[in-house]
Amino acid sequence: VDLWCGTPPQRQTVIVDTGSSLTAFPCRECTDCGAGEYHLDNFFDEMLSSTFRTVPCRSCQIGKCNSDLDETTCSVHQGYAEKSSWNAIEVVDKCYMGGPHSFPDPAVEGSEAGEDEGDDPMDPHHASKLAFDMDFGCQTALTGLFKTQLADGILGMDWEDTSYWKQMYDANKIQSQQFSLCYSRGNDASRDGSEAGSITLGGTDVRMHTSTMVYTGHAEDDGWYYVQVRKMYLREGSPNDWSAKSINPHATLIKLGVTEQQLNHNGIIVDSGTTDTYWESTISDAFHAAFLQLTGIAFANKAMPLTTEQVQNLPTILLQLKGDIASNKPIADDTTTTLTGPEFDPEHPYDVLLAIPAINYMNYNAKTKKFTPRFYVSEDDGSVIGGNAMMGYDVLFDAEYGRLGWAESDCEHSTFLKEHGFEFPVQQQEEGAPGSTEDGEQKPDVATLTEMPSSSEITEAPSVAEAVVVETTAATTTTTLEATTTTTTAAATTTTTAPETPTTTDEDVDKKPHEQDEQHDIPHNNNEEQQAATPSFCTDNTCKIEIGVFICVIFFIGICIGKYCCTSKNQPQPLYHVEMTDTTTNGYKDDPDDAEFGFHDEH
Numbered sequence: 001v002d003l004w005c006g007t008p009p010q011r012q013t014v015i016v017d018t019g020s021s022l023t024a025f026p027c028r029e030c031t032d033c034g035a036g037e038y039h040l041d042n043f044f045d046e047m048l049s050s051t052f053r054t055v056p057c058r059s060c061q062i063g064k065c066n067s068d069l070d071e072t073t074c075s076v077h078q079g080y081a082e083k084s085s086w087n088a089i090e091v092v093d094k095c096y097m098g099g100p101h102s103f104p105d106p107a108v109e110g111s112e113a114g115e116d117e118g119d120d121p122m123d124p125h126h127a128s129k130l131a132f133d134m135d136f137g138c139q140t141a142l143t144g145l146f147k148t149q150l151a152d153g154i155l156g157m158d159w160e161d162t163s164y165w166k167q168m169y170d171a172n173k174i175q176s177q178q179f180s181l182c183y184s185r186g187n188d189a190s191r192d193g194s195e196a197g198s199i200t201l202g203g204t205d206v207r208m209h210t211s212t213m214v215y216t217g218h219a220e221d222d223g224w225y226y227v228q229v230r231k232m233y234l235r236e237g238s239p240n241d242w243s244a245k246s247i248n249p250h251a252t253l254i255k256l257g258v259t260e261q262q263l264n265h266n267g268i269i270v271d272s273g274t275t276d277t278y279w280e281s282t283i284s285d286a287f288h289a290a291f292l293q294l295t296g297i298a299f300a301n302k303a304m305p306l307t308t309e310q311v312q313n314l315p316t317i318l319l320q321l322k323g324d325i326a327s328n329k330p331i332a333d334d335t336t337t338t339l340t341g342p343e344f345d346p347e348h349p350y351d352v353l354l355a356i357p358a359i360n361y362m363n364y365n366a367k368t369k370k371f372t373p374r375f376y377v378s379e380d381d382g383s384v385i386g387g388n389a390m391m392g393y394d395v396l397f398d399a400e401y402g403r404l405g406w407a408e409s410d411c412e413h414s415t416f417l418k419e420h421g422f423e424f425p426v427q428q429q430e431e432g433a434p435g436s437t438e439d440g441e442q443k444p445d446v447a448t449l450t451e452m453p454s455s456s457e458i459t460e461a462p463s464v465a466e467a468v469v470v471e472t473t474a475a476t477t478t479t480t481l482e483a484t485t486t487t488t489t490a491a492a493t494t495t496t497t498a499p500e501t502p503t504t505t506d507e508d509v510d511k512k513p514h515e516q517d518e519q520h521d522i523p524h525n526n527n528e529e530q531q532a533a534t535p536s537f538c539t540d541n542t543c544k545i546e547i548g549v550f551i552c553v554i555f556f557i558g559i560c561i562g563k564y565c566c567t568s569k570n571q572p573q574p575l576y577h578v579e580m581t582d583t584t585t586n587g588y589k590d591d592p593d594d595a596e597f598g599f600h601d602e603h
Contacts, residue, residue, distance in 0.1 A: 001199070004104055006044065024136055026153065040152060054090070062136075087139065096129075097199075157272070158224060159224065165177075183393070212407065232319055233320070235318050239312040242359065305370050317375060325350045361388055
């Protein structure tokens with residue numbers, strides 16, 4: 001997502017990460033930090049901002065007094081599970097999210113943010129009107145993937161007070177402690193940006209939903225967003241069968257023969273900053289057996305020369321999440337497709353069904369023309385529901401009422417804008433602008449799903465066996481990760497209606513915290529050392545790296561009124577929307593076997 005900081009604003013593209021709390025990107029003193037060589041943007045030059053200031057030791061919020069060097073600044077250090085890290089000093093500057101990608105919001109040119117704009121609150125150029133003094137890390141040194149990734153930095157969105165959304169709330173720019181991420185099924189990726197969905201800050205917007213939003217309880221610990229899974233299934237796949245309610249009434253469903261304790265071992269977090277989905281190895285044997293039974297193919301995280309049709313016929317992974325009974329019971333009826341219901345699970349009719357179709361977890365590499373499974377069952381320190389399991393949903397992170405919301409959506413934010421009279425192209429370029437060539441022309445897309453092979457182009461692809469009927473159980477909501485995938489971006493809409501408080505539930509959700517170093521926000525490790533120790537996995541380079549970069553965000557404010565937003569007292573209302581975009585490829589710049597740019601899953 002585009003983050004504009006300073007006066008005048010400077011763009012920094014950052015990874016939206018619900019698995020960490022700090023926002024940071026390279027500043028002027030950060031030498032050999034990727035700017036100009038790997039990153040999309042140059043470093044943030046604090047000397048050019050009239051509103052920039054360092055945080056003195058007596059006022060440290062995200063750092064600690066730097067007694068080793070001097071006692072005037074706060075030092076910050078952050079490490080990650082895949083071994084990258086960064087150092088920074090704590091600073092404050094005026095920042096906002098979204099607006100045009102290639103130049104600052106015109107509203108800030110020579111005027112107070114937004115004061116000369118029109119009255120229509122849905123105008124995307126209102127982005128700068130929501131600028132506030134943000135506390136962040138001005139990076140002075142960094143290592144690993146923070147240097148080689150395309151994104152400049154990271155945007156912390158977890159449960160902590162230092163996260164972006166919480167600082168925005170404390171600055172009275174949003175009225176509810178809520179935000180939602182809606183990752184779309186975009187079929188292309190470009191360095192210059194391609195649409196990837198939207199972020200709604202201050203709530204959610206029901207106008208974007210194709211199903212009623214339903215809720216899971218949230219067991220908060222260490223700032224992460226936890227869920228509990230009651231059961232896991234594999235469902236027979238078929239083309240375009242992405243929803244909780246299968247389009248094939250006779251689809252085979254196999255329930256994994258594992259206990260609830262095995263499914264939730266070491267806890268499960270929902271993390272937008274992790275591109276793929278990772279599960280504890282406690283389910284490995286059952287998962288492999290069910291996959292083989294449905295397809296006749298042995299599951300492995302290695303590249304395969306499949307056709308698009310074969311991929312769509314691979315199993316859908318179904319998660320039965322423990323539901324928030326108090327929130328779901330009042331809205332449960334025959335049209336609530338994402339709840340289990342009495343027919344699916346009579347004992348737990350208010351659980352939430354989440355579907356992860358093969359189009360989500362099978363990642364296509366246009367260079368090798370192969371697909372690689374991005375659902376891993378080999379972890380030993382907790383599970384992560386990552387970005388590829390969130391796509392196709394509007395996921396509400398609701399700190400206001402301690403829950404997560406799930407609604408199916410195509411997340412096509414540009415369509416939403418056009419329906420309300422706004423034309424706001426994602427790849428909006430000016431001559432010489434960041435992300436364009438020297439002559440002002442846009443660079444070509446790096447990979448698209450339209451390049452995916454048809455059956456006529458594949459001569460030796462493994463066949464998918466006929467499914468075996470084992471046990472009937474249903475599917476869940478969709479999320480999609482296509483071709484070269486990645487997560488994120490941001491956008492906004494406004495409302496004056498605050499969500500009603502849900503009644504309390506008698507069914508508490510037990511906390512299952514990860515046992516991790518406090519400096520590591522991601523509870524799994526997928527580095528090269530681990531991959532080398534498991535030779536049966538990741539035999540293809542495409543398995544080693546998944547990237548996603550968020551650039552080019554469209555920011556607009558919209559008033560949510562009448563029938564559009566007041567359909568249910570359980571539906572929290574949005575404060576504002578921001579459009580998400582991405583640039584996604586696979587691999588590092590210096591890896592000749594993969595695409596040119598990328599960043600690691602754990603970000």
